[in-house]
Amino acid sequence: MALSIEFIPAEIVLPLAGYWVSKGDMTLAGAVFAGSLGGVSGPLVLYGIGRLGGRPFLLKYGKYIWIKPETLQKSDDFFQKHGGLVAFSGRFIPGIRTLISLPCGIAKMNVWVFSLYTYAAMLPITFAYVYLGMKLGENWKNVGSILDQYMLPLGIFIAVLLVSYIVLKRRKQRVKTENISQFVKKVKR
Template sequence: MLTFAEKTKCIIHKYEKGEVMAIEELVMSWIEAFKSLSYFGIFLALCIEFIPAEIVLPLAGYWVSKGDMTLFGAVLAGSLGGVAGPLTLYWIGRYGGRPFLERFGKYLFIKPEALDKSDEFFKKHGGFVAFSGRFLPGIRTLISIPCGIAKMNVWVFSFYTFIAMLPITFVYVYLGVKLGENWKEVGSILDQYMLPIGIAILALFLLYLLIKKRKKRTHSEQLSVFFKNKR
């Protein structure tokens, strides 16, 4: 039997020859290696952002179905790993992206006032952005960077990311348990629903902002009329 290092070397050699399945094989070999670390292995796999949660979590569900771990442990490890991975990108945004934009933003037509407005927006609505972004394929990974750039409170970011990841992780792992050896189908099944759910959440948020803005405008108009009548 090949060792993990030998298997990795073989897969990289395949990739250099242009065999497209090599990257997926490499990811799977890493995940299999993490399996020996049990729950900590799930956590570590999800800390590495380019390893898709859509592979790790259903596979963890398959391991649960085989009795290798518990559903509770797999969901908890997956949820915590789902926070630790985005936190890495958050810190990159905060200590890398922010100074870069402050120094070179003018060349990208990004004014300091725009950064200030972004900070203000994330102070008010950052939690919702961090939460809803987890439901949008393609955005869920990148959303952490603007949260860091805007200097969103790290505890608020972590809390809302965890609150979002908990149900997502549960669904992926649970379906992995139910589908068993067909766990690879989970990702394609859920991808049909994640985008509509994310869009619905964003639509509700925009509706909330619109209603709030109209209420504020109405209140200002009422105050204006009141003071005019006082005169």
């Protein structure tokens, strides 16, 4: 339940749950399932804030932080195409993990897609924190510092994969468009 409050770090709550698993107070599967659900409900609150209040706020005050309506439209288009992957990969980067929900909501990304990708990302993260907390027992407080050193490189790796995918997809689309243009020119001759 504590993970539903987005600002209570999973790095604290989940290793503690792992410690309780090691003591027999709960099961590993139950802790991972509950932690993953909590890891979705908290981001859903921020998603809702972004969806309900983010766009009007940015349309009114965005000009003061260099956000134009055209920029919002480009963001919407991007999230329509790649929002699920962004929601998924952003969960692996500490700091971004919390903030990624707001632009997903502002772009009005499909809430079910957002929830599915968030859950898919939270499942391995939750398992890692709970499992390490379980293995470290009384030293469960050290899990955050141990796991964070791996999460940032993993997040960067996923972000590079995402950018590569987008670049390759755009390149493929551009080549396809160029081929169509060349074909039309040949037909007109």
